Amino acid sequence: MLIETESIRSGRSIANRSFSGLMDLYEQNYIRLRKIAPDLCLADNMISSVDGHHDLFLFVHERCKYTTMLSMTYRFGKPGRYLYEPDLHLKMYHDAKVVEVQHLNSRSQGLIVVDDLLIKKWAINRYLFKWLGYCLYQRHFFQPITRLKARA
Numbered sequence: 001m002l003i004e005t006e007s008i009r010s011g012r013s014i015a016n017r018s019f020s021g022l023m024d025l026y027e028q029n030y031i032r033l034r035k036i037a038p039d040l041c042l043a044d045n046m047i048s049s050v051d052g053h054h055d056l057f058l059f060v061h062e063r064c065k066y067t068t069m070l071s072m073t074y075r076f077g078k079p080g081r082y083l084y085e086p087d088l089h090l091k092m093y094h095d096a097k098v099v100e101v102q103h104l105n106s107r108s109q110g111l112i113v114v115d116d117l118l119i120k121k122w123a124i125n126r127y128l129f130k131w132l133g134y135c136l137y138q139r140h141f142f143q144p145i146t147r148l149k150a151r152a
Helices: 005-010 019-036 107-111 117-137 145-151
Strands: 045-048 056-063 067-076 083-093 098-105
Touching: 019 083, 019 098, 019 117, 045 145, 083 117, 098 117
Parallel strands: none
Antiparallel strands: 045 056, 056 067, 067 083, 083 098
């Protein structure tokens, strides 16, 4: 089921917004997330710091044999007054090698208002696809938060 990355970038798979196209998008999100977080077993709380960019946080909420529940976000503000934006809650299926957005907490979520569940899933998972592409472009790479603090 692996598809060409170029095909999804060009929009050929995305344009049809079919169920099989959505599964391709889930697969591309898995590939992209594994590039910036290759080992989710290192820690429950991870950070990616890139000079000149906001820190990116990844929190593992639950690990099971075939799935991992996690969230990914930027953190803005000061201690006690943090704003997590966007706050994507993801489910990673290790056996199928796909990632699905379970929930999106974001001020921009209001832009995704649709009645059709398939179209809504397309919108929020496309959001993750674009965001992961941006994170890869910035060269984000997750490390355990404790390891990063030890180096500082």
